[in-house]
Amino acid sequence: MTIFQLKRSTYYDERQRIANPSSKYDYIKKRINAIFNQSHQTYDHRRIKKYLDAEGIHSDQGWHYQTTDYQDKLKALNIVQSMSRKGNCLDNAPIESFFSLLKRKCLKRHKIHNLTELIHITHQYIDWFNNFRISLKTKGLTPVQYRNQTIVSQ
Incomplete structure (x- = not known):
């Protein structure tokens, strides 16, 4: 299980973003393009803001990640849950x-x-x-x- 600031980021992307603030805009631009592609190429201000504001956590589909208690805790912390596709x-x-x-x-x-x-x-x-x-x-x-x-x- 990995907690990260933005979806699909990697350790070195995050280190680069922190080390070089000017790269922040490129990073956000790539995020917006990814959201655009994921949402069938339609921009929606609220959707983009939601994705950019939220932290994310990616895991497999283990039963413990699907429990109501776990999902409620993520919601309380404003963390978006993402799981691998089944199988x-x-x-x-x-x-x-x-x-x-x-x-x-x-x-x-x-x-x-x-x-x-x-x-x-x-x-x-x-x-x-x-x-x-x-x-x-x-x-x-x-x-x-x-x-x-x-x-x-x-």
């Missing part, structure tokens, strides 16, 4: 791959003594994953470099 494991493939790598390359190699240490190690790994890890899939670039190159070329 489509491909929705979760990227995050499952990330957590598999995190466990295999990081957590199983360290003896963790407390929650603070776990959080610190996880943050270091996320920073490495986004800013230093290269991949053949991204043509030898880090995820941040690949994303920036893709944005510039559009």
Whole structure:
């Protein structure tokens, strides 16, 4: 389960937005375009405002995410719930791959003594994953470099 500020954002998108306030407008413009496409290409001021104001949480369709108590708590906190489609494991493939790598390359190699240490190690790994890890899939670039190159070329 992941809590994030805006739908479909990633850790490095959020870090870039915070580090570079001028990119905020591009970020919001992309969000509005995504909302436009999701709503069958019709703009609606209230719909866009609702999506931009709300925080979101994405999860699978586990029974505990469907309980009334859980959904009421999300509503009370003004958090929009989003769930993967039923029976489509491909929705979760990227995050499952990330957590598999995190466990295999990081957590199983360290003896963790407390929650603070776990959080610190996880943050270091996320920073490495986004800013230093290269991949053949991204043509030898880090995820941040690949994303920036893709944005510039559009």
